[in-house]
Amino acid sequence: NAGVTQTPKFxxxxxxxxxxLQCAQDMNHEYMxxxxxxxxxxxxxxxxxxxxxxxDQGEVPNGYNVSRSTTEDFPxxxxxxxxxxxxxxxxxxxxxxLALIQYFGAGTRLSVL
Amino acid sequence: RKEVExxxxxxxxxxxxxxxxxxxxxxxxxxxxxxxxxxxxxxxxLLMSVYSSGNEDGRFTAQxxxxxxxxxxxxxxxxxxxxxxxxxxxxxxxxxxYIPTFGRGTSLIVHP
Numbered sequence: 286n287a288g289v290t291q292t293p294k295f296x297x298x299x300x301x302x303x304x305x306l307q308c309a310q311d312m313n314h315e316y317m318x319x320x321x322x323x324x325x326x327x328x329x330x331x332x333x334x335x336x337x338x339x340x341d342q343g344e345v346p347n348g349y350n351v352s353r354s355t356t357e358d359f360p361x362x363x364x365x366x367x368x369x370x371x372x373x374x375x376x377x378x379x380x381x382x383l384a385l386i387q388y389f390g391a392g393t394r395l396s397v398l
Numbered sequence: 399r400k401e402v403e404x405x406x407x408x409x410x411x412x413x414x415x416x417x418x419x420x421x422x423x424x425x426x427x428x429x430x431x432x433x434x435x436x437x438x439x440x441x442x443x444l445l446m447s448v449y450s451s452g453n454e455d456g457r458f459t460a461q462x463x464x465x466x467x468x469x470x471x472x473x474x475x476x477x478x479x480x481x482x483x484x485x486x487x488x489x490x491x492x493x494x495x496y497i498p499t500f501g502r503g504t505s506l507i508v509h510p
Binding site for chain 1: 406429430432440441442443444447485489493495496497498499500501502503
């Protein structure tokens with residue numbers, strides 16, 4: 286049972302480039318979410334989804350897009366990368382739409398130069 | 399003011415010590431509460447849920463005080479392996495969804 290899988294683990298981008306961070310879970314969880322973690326800031330919610338076809342914004346959505354075409358996958362798109370998006374990104378999933386216990390992927394470390 | 403606040407520490411304690419962390423939250427309508435543990439450069443993992451009546455899991459005890467809007471985590475007989483950052487999480491209803499809000503974490507260092 287793989288749980289929550291994030292790819293890539295590391296990425297370096299130049300300002301203005303776009304890319305997609307992948308997230309997949311094999312637990313048939315309804316709830317999926319993306320966070321960013323910056324030093325001294327804790328985890329901040331970017332976007333979340335309570336099921337296929339349903340997404341909503343979290344605390345810091347600007348500069349990011351998401352879609353949820355299947356239960357398993359929840360990709361995060363950076364449209365035009367900026368240095369302020371340098372961070373560690375975590376994807377998480379939960380069996381409950383109430384976002385109770387969350388299971389996290391191993392994270393993607395992104396640097397934008 | 400952040401919705402969920404924790405003392406960042408670090409709390410530096412010897413093995414065998416008892417240590418307690420508090421976490422305050424501002425939304426009185428918050429519904430569910432959790433403690434997560436995060437090791438350096440790793441993902442957060444659930445340590446325990448926090449129930450209204452308080453709950454215990456081995457050396458760990460969690461308490462919820464709704465009147466004063468805080469949750470606590472008590473670790474007894476600290477082990478070197480307890481060294482980590484402890485994150486409190488508060489779930490609040492927003493529209494039809496529940497939004498988890500993480501505290502910034504409390505760092506614990508257990509030394510020999």
